[in-house]
Amino acid sequence: MQLVIGILEEGFIYALVSFGAYITFKILDFPDMTVDGSFPFGMCVTAVLILNGVNPFITLPISFIVGCIAGMITGFIHVKFKIRDLLSGIIVMTSLYSMNLRLAGRANLSIFQRPSIFKMVNVFEIGSVLGAFNRVIVLFLIVILLKIILDMYLETKSGYLLRSVGDNEILVTTLGKNKESVKVLGLALANGFAALAGSIYAQHRGSFEISAGTGTLVIAVANVIIGLQLTNVFRKMKPTTSVIFGSLIYRACIGFAMFLGMPPSDLKIITAALLLVVIVLNNKKYKKLVE
């Protein structure tokens, strides 16, 4: 039971990062390493704010905004200095590592004793059987809310323009729009999602950990690829929905490996192996990341 709850909780949190990865990796075809930095950035900002007595709910939009800024910097470096996509992300990710250390003052912060969004919202009585699902419910609501917002956004003119940059950059230019600023916008949104997920993750774990971001992009991309496989089977499914399922399936695989007795130290290699398998199975469109 605890295993299922764990899968749902982490699955929902990483679904948020995957929304961002869907924008960068799938729509813009941009392997954005920044998320490995913006995810712990969100954690760090949240931990510091909560330690300073800020309302946990307020930390969510703040994290989203600081994530957006990190994404914009990556985008700016990429389009203005013509630095390759992967490298621009790595530059910002690396600098965020020091930023996080500077901001937190050390490599980890505990906010376990402090208020969190999970402590503030309890649908069921704590200690009852259903009480164990309280966090899952909060996370589910957040994910669904953001999914709906993202779906609505992608139907707007701005959303369509973002999609056309990934589809056909030249068309965006002939429409009289600067494709560079559209890319920056996409990266900002994606990292906003990553930092928001980081904020929630920090409150979920009750701590900030400098190394928590390692492999975020890999996980998010795996979620997206697994999720989009589902749309091949269920044609009517929206990509955002499939990404959520992708995240849950991915978590279930990891959870299952743990259940079989693999030590937590093997987590990253399982992640890597799983991504490799998924990419090999799906090796048409996603050559870019393998290269």
Next chain:
Amino acid sequence: MIELNSVFKYYNPGLVTENCVFHNFNLKVEDHEFVSVIGSNGSGKTTMLNIICGSIDIDHGNIFLDGKDISREPEYKRMYRIGRVYQNPAMGTCPSMNIIENMALAENKNKPFGLARLIDKKKIDYYRNELKKLGLGLEDKIYIPVGSLSGGQRQAISLLMTTMSEIDFLILDEHTAALDPKTADVIMELTDKLVKEKNLTSIMVTHNLRYAVEYGSRLLMMHQGEVIIDKKGDEKKHMQVKDILDKFTEISVELGN
């Protein structure tokens, strides 16, 4: 009016492979002129279009659009008033979106791309009507992703899309070259119709001498970065494919082929 004023363009300047495309090139296209441009490969036709649109920078000189110097403006800003159709039909449309979505994008050109919904359901009949005018039966395929349509169908949609917003200039870059002869004829007819309807100032690069002779109000032939034939009005009307072929032969002899 489009004006190119003593334009210089070199590829790979300073290298062994340095290649001069334009050396003091001048051209003036009057309002509502429809210019067909022909010439052998490497004569600078496509470079000229790229220079006007801003896809490539020039080394010296100025480009004027209705008297306004646009030489230093980025490509996307020049596109406010210019529509462009490329040789490759895939370049004018978004392949993963359907026809309606593509048309809605095109119609929104020069308007803000904000947070309003892109697709207005009330407009679908209007889009369908516009498609019907093409006479290709596309009005029954409006929800099909454009990527799964044929090259000719996509080119027809690209052409329609460029003329859906308020533009004054139309740049056609060998836009029939990738199509089969029959489809090419259909697209060319359509082009002529749209240009006349919207009263556009147009430049069309083509390798099809028949189109160059039959369509347009002015004919240019380019060779090694210079205009070697420039006919308009009655002179243009009396031009024949044979005249142009003769000129081509003359050039080849000069070059020793």
